[in-house]
Amino acid sequence: MSATRKPIVVVGSINMDLVARSPRIPEPGETLIGTDFSQTPGGKGANQAVAVGRLGYPVEMVGLVGEQGYADLLLEYLKAAGGGIEGMGRVQGPSGIGFIVLAADATNAIVVMPGSNGKVTPAVVDAQAERIRNAGMVLCQLELPLETVVRVSEIAKEAGVPLMLDPAPAAKMPDLLWKNTNWVTPNETEAAFYLSGEDLEPEQAAKQLLAKGVDGVILKRGAEGSYLLKAGGGAEWIPPYQVKAVDTVGAGDSFNGAFAVALMEGKDPVTAAKFASAAAAVSVTRPGAADAMPTRDEVEALFSAGTNQPKK
Ligand code: RIB
Numbered sequence: 001m002s003a004t005r006k007p008i009v010v011v012g013s014i015n016m017d018l019v020a021r022s023p024r025i026p027e028p029g030e031t032l033i034g035t036d037f038s039q040t041p042g043g044k045g046a047n048q049a050v051a052v053g054r055l056g057y058p059v060e061m062v063g064l065v066g067e068q069g070y071a072d073l074l075l076e077y078l079k080a081a082g083g084g085i086e087g088m089g090r091v092q093g094p095s096g097i098g099f100i101v102l103a104a105d106a107t108n109a110i111v112v113m114p115g116s117n118g119k120v121t122p123a124v125v126d127a128q129a130e131r132i133r134n135a136g137m138v139l140c141q142l143e144l145p146l147e148t149v150v151r152v153s154e155i156a157k158e159a160g161v162p163l164m165l166d167p168a169p170a171a172k173m174p175d176l177l178w179k180n181t182n183w184v185t186p187n188e189t190e191a192a193f194y195l196s197g198e199d200l201e202p203e204q205a206a207k208q209l210l211a212k213g214v215d216g217v218i219l220k221r222g223a224e225g226s227y228l229l230k231a232g233g234g235a236e237w238i239p240p241y242q243v244k245a246v247d248t249v250g251a252g253d254s255f256n257g258a259f260a261v262a263l264m265e266g267k268d269p270v271t272a273a274k275f276a277s278a279a280a281a282v283s284v285t286r287p288g289a290a291d292a293m294p295t296r297d298e299v300e301a302l303f304s305a306g307t308n309q310p311k312k
Contacts, residue, residue, distance in 0.1 A: 006136030007058040007084065008260050011125060011152045012045015013117040013143030014063050014078070014088075015096035016070040017249070017289055024103045035104075041077045042098045042289035043117070044141035044166060047250045050290040051257025051279065052139075053082030055299065057264060060084035060135075062128045063144070066095040066116035077290065087128045091119050096143070098289075106245040106284065112143060112169070120144045122151035133159035136264050139256060141166040146173070153180035166256050167194065179213035185256055187220045202227040203235070218259070218273060220252050220280075225307075228273050238273045239307040241281035250289030255280040258299060278303040 021036040041050075045063055052059035061083050065071040067090055074095060079085050094115040101109045125132065125148055132138055138156045140149050140163065149165070153176070156163045162182040167173060170186075170193035178184075186194060191205045200208065206217045206229035218238075219227040225240040258279030262272030282294035282302055 009135035014046035015043035017042035047253030062087035
């Protein structure tokens with residue numbers, strides 16, 4: 001590994017996603033007949049690691065799989081996508097599971113059973129502290145216990161390694177975690193949660209999130225694109241790419257992985273966000289979470305075509 005290609009380290013969840021395709025998301029108390037079922041690797045952490053690996057950038061993952069379900073399959077998948085798995089451990093009990101309803105309009109609803117992800121304690125990451133200190137950037141999400149994510153943020157901060165936090169699923173984050181975070185990347189519902197339910201315009205929401213102590217905010221707004229705000233100036237709408245979405249699961253993870261890669265490769269944040277947006281756009285054109293993560297060539301092709309090409 002060269003000095004300029006320090007690995008991205010993802011400390012996060014790894015799940016098997018059990019996906020039911022359905023005409024729409026059911027209402028409370030409602031039963032619907034599904035149209036298709038699939039079992040496919042996911043978890044916000046693993047999705048982001050695979051997103052990085054498919055783009056050809058060095059990536060290592062820290063986390064746990066459960067011996068009583070999918071452990072080998074998930075680890076082999078991660079490895080095949082280019083992910084380093086030396087920082088992954090195994091524990092008794094099930095691995096994480098994502099129960100997903102995927103509607104015909106490509107929207108989704110997810111319930112995650114943490115399984116082994118819930119056993120990633122601060123002690124587990126302390127044992128991997130050297131790996132975290134040697135990273136070019138650390139990516140976290142909130143599918144591990146909150147105190148563990150806080151611990152990762154402390155290790156990264158002390159070592160001067162930038163932390164990108166996908167604050168999903170939304171959880172009450174301590175002030176220290178906000179202050180230790182460089183980039184925070186909520187979607188619309190998460191942003192509203194962190195702003196006490198206030199439904200603010202993106203410009204206002206990003207300002208308020210920035211005031212919590214991060215260096216940069218990206219509000220991920222799905223088909224509307226994203227809004228980027230950086231401390232000390234620099235605000236921009238990143239327009240969406242025109243694609244036909246069939247499955248939006250993991251699109252945000254694709255964005256984060258690609259944004260991290262682009263920043264590590266020296267792109268400025270706005271260009272990096274446009275590149276990430278292209279990655280997310282490719283990912284929604286096909287089924288699966290980790291499975292849908294695009295290659296470098298696919299992202300470059302859409303990135304070069306720009307955001308104005310017609311929907312296919
Ligand atoms: O972000 C999508 C992911 O959320 C799914 O893969 C699911 O496992 C949950 O973690």
